[in-house]
Amino acid sequence: MNDFIAARSQMALSLGFHIIFSCIGMVMPFFMAVSHLYYLRTGKPVYKNLTKAWSKGVAIFFATGAVSGTVLSFELGLLWPEFMKHAGPIFGMPFSLEGTAFFIEAIALGFFLYGWNRFNKWFHWATGVLVGVSGLVSGILVVAANAWMNSPAGFDYVNGQYLNIDPIAAMFNDAWFSQALHMSLAAFAATGFAVAGIHALMILRKRNVEFHSKAFRIAAIFGTVAAILQPLSGDISAKDVAKRQPIKLAAMEAHFQTEKKAAFVIGGIPDEKNKKVNHAVKIPGVLSFLAHGDFNAEVKGLDAFPEDQHPPVAITHYAFQVMIGLGMLMMGLALLYFFALWKKKNWLFSRWLLRLFVIATPMGFIAVEAGWTVTEVGRQPWIIYGIMRTSEAVTPMPGIVYSFYIFTAMYLSLSLIVIYMLYRQIRMVGTLYDVPEKDTEPQNAPA
Amino acid sequence: MIYVVITFLWASILLYLLMGGADFGAGILELFTSRKNRRKTRKTLYQAIGPIWEANHMWLIIAIVILFVGFPGIYATMSVYLHIPLTVMLIGIIARGTAFTFRHYDAVVDEMQYVYNKIFVYSSFITPLFLGIIAASAVSGQINTNATSFADAYIFSWLNLFSVAVGFFTASICAYLAAIYLIGETKLVPDERQRFIVKARSANIAALVSGALVFIAAEIENVPVKNWVFGNLPGILAIALATASLILMWYLINKGRSVVIRVLAGFQVAMILFATTYIHYPNIVVLDNGYLSLIEHQGHEKTIRALGWALLLGSIFILPALFYLIYSFKRKKV
Numbered sequence: 001m002n003d004f005i006a007a008r009s010q011m012a013l014s015l016g017f018h019i020i021f022s023c024i025g026m027v028m029p030f031f032m033a034v035s036h037l038y039y040l041r042t043g044k045p046v047y048k049n050l051t052k053a054w055s056k057g058v059a060i061f062f063a064t065g066a067v068s069g070t071v072l073s074f075e076l077g078l079l080w081p082e083f084m085k086h087a088g089p090i091f092g093m094p095f096s097l098e099g100t101a102f103f104i105e106a107i108a109l110g111f112f113l114y115g116w117n118r119f120n121k122w123f124h125w126a127t128g129v130l131v132g133v134s135g136l137v138s139g140i141l142v143v144a145a146n147a148w149m150n151s152p153a154g155f156d157y158v159n160g161q162y163l164n165i166d167p168i169a170a171m172f173n174d175a176w177f178s179q180a181l182h183m184s185l186a187a188f189a190a191t192g193f194a195v196a197g198i199h200a201l202m203i204l205r206k207r208n209v210e211f212h213s214k215a216f217r218i219a220a221i222f223g224t225v226a227a228i229l230q231p232l233s234g235d236i237s238a239k240d241v242a243k244r245q246p247i248k249l250a251a252m253e254a255h256f257q258t259e260k261k262a263a264f265v266i267g268g269i270p271d272e273k274n275k276k277v278n279h280a281v282k283i284p285g286v287l288s289f290l291a292h293g294d295f296n297a298e299v300k301g302l303d304a305f306p307e308d309q310h311p312p313v314a315i316t317h318y319a320f321q322v323m324i325g326l327g328m329l330m331m332g333l334a335l336l337y338f339f340a341l342w343k344k345k346n347w348l349f350s351r352w353l354l355r356l357f358v359i360a361t362p363m364g365f366i367a368v369e370a371g372w373t374v375t376e377v378g379r380q381p382w383i384i385y386g387i388m389r390t391s392e393a394v395t396p397m398p399g400i401v402y403s404f405y406i407f408t409a410m411y412l413s414l415s416l417i418v419i420y421m422l423y424r425q426i427r428m429v430g431t432l433y434d435v436p437e438k439d440t441e442p443q444n445a446p447a
Numbered sequence: 448m449i450y451v452v453i454t455f456l457w458a459s460i461l462l463y464l465l466m467g468g469a470d471f472g473a474g475i476l477e478l479f480t481s482r483k484n485r486r487k488t489r490k491t492l493y494q495a496i497g498p499i500w501e502a503n504h505m506w507l508i509i510a511i512v513i514l515f516v517g518f519p520g521i522y523a524t525m526s527v528y529l530h531i532p533l534t535v536m537l538i539g540i541i542a543r544g545t546a547f548t549f550r551h552y553d554a555v556v557d558e559m560q561y562v563y564n565k566i567f568v569y570s571s572f573i574t575p576l577f578l579g580i581i582a583a584s585a586v587s588g589q590i591n592t593n594a595t596s597f598a599d600a601y602i603f604s605w606l607n608l609f610s611v612a613v614g615f616f617t618a619s620i621c622a623y624l625a626a627i628y629l630i631g632e633t634k635l636v637p638d639e640r641q642r643f644i645v646k647a648r649s650a651n652i653a654a655l656v657s658g659a660l661v662f663i664a665a666e667i668e669n670v671p672v673k674n675w676v677f678g679n680l681p682g683i684l685a686i687a688l689a690t691a692s693l694i695l696m697w698y699l700i701n702k703g704r705s706v707v708i709r710v711l712a713g714f715q716v717a718m719i720l721f722a723t724t725y726i727h728y729p730n731i732v733v734l735d736n737g738y739l740s741l742i743e744h745q746g747h748e749k750t751i752r753a754l755g756w757a758l759l760l761g762s763i764f765i766l767p768a769l770f771y772l773i774y775s776f777k778r779k780k781v
Contacts, residue, residue: 056552063548066504067541073511074537077526084515085523089746092516096754099512100761103505107768110502114776165747167754397530397601410538414545421553428554 190364192223472625474571631705
């Protein structure tokens with residue numbers, strides 16, 4: 001492994017973990033706030049218990065999301081100093097605003113976690129909502145910064161110089177809206193399905209059924225609504241990518257030759273040497289329609305671009321297939337769930353539906369990782385699309401490979417501990433949370 | 448607008464040193480607490496920093512964002528030559544933040560606590576140690592941009608007597624701040640309070656000793672620290688005021704004026720930071736063959752303007768909320 005690959009791997013690893021920690025940290029406060037609202041409205045202790053149980057999850061994921069985010073803000077410089085030297089002043093605007101949003105989130109979380117029985121109950125509830133809202137805002141801002149790398153804006157590039165910098169224009173680049181929408185919905189769908197799946201498993205095992213049923217319903221509604229909206233935002237993204245980064249679209253679909261009435265390729269094994277896809281299902285005209293809204297439109301293939309600008313086709317293609325496939329499965333399950341809600345009351349907690357949710361637990365996050373791979377690998381070899389190559393941005397310091405090993409070990413152990421802790425939280429539900437009102441303070445709860 | 452941005456940069460470094468520092472210091476104190484008192488100390492410590500520790504940590508993010516948005520060249524240079532200590536500091540930050548959260552949110556209290564505690568106390572020490580090393584390496588002219596060997600470019604830029612001495616100095620200042628802060632948190636528990644008073648004194652002595660070591664190391668490494676601090680009137684004044692307040696502090700520490708001693712400790716640290724940065728201004732990184740100046744290496748005008756506004760607007764939201772948070776959890780202390 002050379003230093004360049006090591007730097008890319010370390011960045012991918014850090015982002016890959018951060019994206020999961022921060023999605024959960026961003027979405028779970030909303031579940032918590034909904035449950036809290038039910039409690040304030042109905043006074044049922046089960047909702048208070050649920051709110052407290054979920055707030056533990058929020059605290060854990062906020063902390064891991066925050067530290068992994070801190071690491072990333074340093075890694076941008078540690079691994080890509082040449083990129084940051086030029087890009088920092090241009091795309092830094094969303095980061096400076098994100099600092100504010102994140103700060104507010106940290107403050108609001110302090111109020112919420114330690115504020116039980118200290119403040120007016122509606123003020124306390126509002127701080128919980130604020131945790132969610134400011135988390136969502138910081139997520140959108142960070143994605144806007146990433147979108148700039150795909151769609152550089154807000155400066156003129158003349159003879160290697162970055163002139164006429166306009167940080168506001170850079171923030172509102174062409175890609176920010178579609179990327180932020182897609183990512184936010186993905187976060188809601190992934191977290192909703194993951195949380196619902198875990199509670200579904202507990203219901204199936206007949207543990208604290210009332211507690212887990214309430215939890216399941218709140219999480220499932222968030223997840224399923226997002227999963228149904230997601231294909232719409234996917235369509236917006238596809239049209240956007242077709243316009244801005246046709247080469248990425250070509251790689252996503254392993255679309256080697258420019259053609260009219262281009263086929264949508266499902267599955268298949270891209271053969272980069274002979275420039276074709278084997279064993280794929282092809283639906284004629286659909287790619288043209290998805291990209292340009294017209295079945296006969298011409299879709300640029302990889303052949304329209306010089307070879308040295310091609311992203312790794314196979315990885316991008318597989319990742320895209322995984323994302324779409326899982327997205328479709330989740331949407332299908334969501335529709336089924338709504339049908340159950342509407343039609344048959346006795347379906348709702350039928351074992352087969354719950355089992356489907358259990359199976360779907362990891363799907364959203366696998367789709368998130370796959371989608372992120374499409375965006376990032378599909379942009380290669382560029383770090384700033386069309387302007388700066390990733391290889392030009394890497395740090396001159398040798399030995400990055402050791403840094404990669406250290407960070408890998410650290411993130412793996414961190415994830416194992418988090419999983420272990422969540423497992424213990426869930427196992428302890430009966431003792432800590434699903435108990436009569438007066439005993440709801442767990443012993444090690446903050447004072 | 449550039450001055451607004453520089454002020455925010457300096458203020459966030461100071462606030463990180465004060466609030467984040469007290470936070471790190473709490474972990475260092477725990478490291479130096481005898482086993483029989485450790486449980487009690489841990490509880491005091493948790494009650495004191497639990498609600499605000501996430502916010503304390505944010506000042507570092509603000510500082511780093513200001514640096515990479517407003518002064519990208521400086522950020523890039525530091526990132527390259529101080530890669531190793533920055534990485535160690537990051538690992539410390541990750542280990543510390545997560546261990547702190549884990550030990551309080553783990554649903555089961557068992558032997559895992561031992562692991563979390565160990566990680567917490569050691570990373571609480573390592574992080575400010577490396578923070579000090581990074582700061583010292585940035586200003587002491589040890590970064591050699593023309594170095595040809597790996598060791599010269601990436602190791603000796605920070606691994607030298609002077610930087611390490613400043614690292615220990617920083618860590619002991621953190622412990623000192625934490626102890627002073629915690630004296631005020633233990634009003635109703637006399638024996639615990641007495642222990643923090645003792646800790647504050649020993650941390651203070653540690654800071655003075657390591658401060659003296661900094662001067663000795665500076666002589667050996669030819670870093671003109673003496674000039675920085677005593678070569679100009681504002682520097683002399685700042686140090687004189689800090690010394691005077693230190694004497695007052697030793698007198699007041701037993702008297703139970705917790706607010707006064709907190710202000711004094713904060714003042715001393717601010718003065719030390721002032722004295723050591725005043726002479727360098729506007730230079731933030733001193734290389735072996737020149738300076739990186741905040742004025743000369745600022746980002747484009749529009750960027751600085753936007754950044755300045757973002758900081759001003761942000762502080763309108765943040766500062767009142769932060770004060771209210773601290774106030775709320777001070778008010779009803781048990």
